[in-house]
Amino acid sequence: MAPLASHAYDLLLAGALLWLAWQATHAADLFRSVISFIVFGLLMALAWIRLDAPDIALAEAAIGAGVTGALLLSALGRLTSAPAEKPAATRRWPGTIAVLALAATVLALLGAAAWQLPAPGLGDAVAGHMPRAGVDNPVTGVLLNFRAFDTLLEIGVLLLAVVAIWSLGPTPEPLVPAIPSPALPALGRMLWPMFVLATFYLLWRGTHAPGGAFQAGAVLGAGGILVILAGARPWLTGEDNGPWRWLLSLGVVTMLLAALSTTLIGQRFFEYPESAAAGVILVLEITAAISIAMLLFAAYLNGQPPARWRGYPHS
Amino acid sequence: MMSTDVHIVIVVILLLNIVVGLVRILRGPESADRMLAAEMFATSAVAIILILAVTTSSPALMDVALVFALLSALAVVTFVSRAWSALNPPQPPKHDGEEDGP
């Protein structure tokens, strides 16, 4: 890269990211915060690309800029149905100073931790173990084999979030726009096959290139959100949301099963036998992707889905 | 190669395009204006990613652009159907004129 132009690019990107982070946390208008956050995710993906991390850029594009933006917008829609309270305009200096001190401490600790990181990173250690990972993509190898425990906890966090959302009550009524548009059902019909195709594509890519369960799951979840806005209704029904519960917990359940069965056959927790690693990872990828898609979709519904969708108006 | 240098300059110009457009997010005044700005940034970002993907011939970047393109409809559809109706209920007709200053 031409040095001058690349410096200009980096400076613009970093400056815009800092400004957007400030806007997202401090804008007086909540909608402005949400939009700033969405654009922040967009530029963050550009930053990850610049840092040569296409895996994270892909996750940021799918989860950060796509699904999280939709979740925040829909949460905002519920929030502002109550009259907005104006925050007090007075500035309290002791509080500001305490926050600044805390931020400086955290920054110093993070800096110290970053300083002590092993100099070339863990890339060599991962590369050394890749032959027995069962996949060709080092990131997938780390996420679903070497550090599968972390992934289990991540999906667990998502599951806990959905449990908390369900405890808030049933899904609120208007699922379609107040002003219906004929373009919306057409959009859903046109894009839904593309979403499914992209999901399988990303899952398949994940074995040898950037892609994988989280990205694929996020894309599928986003597709679900789009078709429900376009007027479709989930076919998952039944008393007590039985099928929902199974699909939402599928990822955590299969990961736990994989981990426990390795201990039963005499290996360590999450240490797959080398010959079976590829198959185990494939199963975990697929189940985790389905679960993540359902978890993000359930989060978007803003509450426990009803046993029957009949009362919920179609567009 | 000369064409790569040209592409880098284009990428910087497109990023500058996004940064200048941030003013619309600051000003509004309608929430739809801010949403439109975000849409505009998505287009510019996809263009940047595609140029980088082709000039560095990295197929992974192409997938990032693909995911962006696929999900770009999601934000605006959610905005129209969920957020906009609740943010500020419909008002009697008025002019949406440009308002400078606070």
Place this chain on the structure above:
Amino acid sequence: MTLTEWLGTALVIAGVPFLLSGTLGLLRFPDVYTRLHALAKGDNVGLGLICVGLGIQSGSVTVALKLLLIWVLMLIASATGAGLIARTALARGLKPWGL
């Protein structure tokens, strides 16, 4: 540099002014409807020219097809989004500028 590379670069360069004018319109036009109009130029022509130029440059049919797919997806999103926003803005009582 070969002829195809020149052509590709020229098309990419030709796409940039459309994206820039999209931002110009976003900043200078007076209301939502006119800004929608400005935005569509960037999505349709600007990104389109860039995709065609890059497709010619890449010299690979699969890459060109993927670029085409990405452009079509952005077109679908931008067209639907513009329709939805305009329709909702009108229903909410935002009067177009100059009326």
